[in-house]
Amino acid sequence: MESEVKKILSTLDVPVAHLRYKGSSKTYVTWTMLDEEPSFASDDEITKSEVNLDIDIYSESNYLNILSSIKDKMKENDWIWNGDSSEMYEDETGLYHRTCSFKKEREI
Numbered sequence: 001m002e003s004e005v006k007k008i009l010s011t012l013d014v015p016v017a018h019l020r021y022k023g024s025s026k027t028y029v030t031w032t033m034l035d036e037e038p039s040f041a042s043d044d045e046i047t048k049s050e051v052n053l054d055i056d057i058y059s060e061s062n063y064l065n066i067l068s069s070i071k072d073k074m075k076e077n078d079w080i081w082n083g084d085s086s087e088m089y090e091d092e093t094g095l096y097h098r099t100c101s102f103k104k105e106r107e108i
Helices: 002-009 064-076
Strands: 016-018 028-042 045-059 080-084 088-090 095-107
Touching: 002 016, 002 028, 002 064, 045 064, 064 080, 064 095
Parallel strands: 016 028
Antiparallel strands: 028 045, 045 095, 080 095, 088 095
């Protein structure tokens, strides 16, 4: 799943990093896999699970095009949008921060 997420997000027009961005751009995206929970069992065996993912957008200006692009790309790859957090402004970095969550079921 991680390689799939990397591939999807690599098509964005901004830097993307897993967990922490160490570059100098003021607009970037980070992502993290949260957890994986069983979602279906058959004959006492778990056969499907649900993977949860958070994607964080950081920007010093309007990030709505990035957010829209992420939602479109994830939907194209069968990820289900799980909601957005409210917009935050981080005083220590001077950046706006928005988190969007996705989930996807996978066969085990």
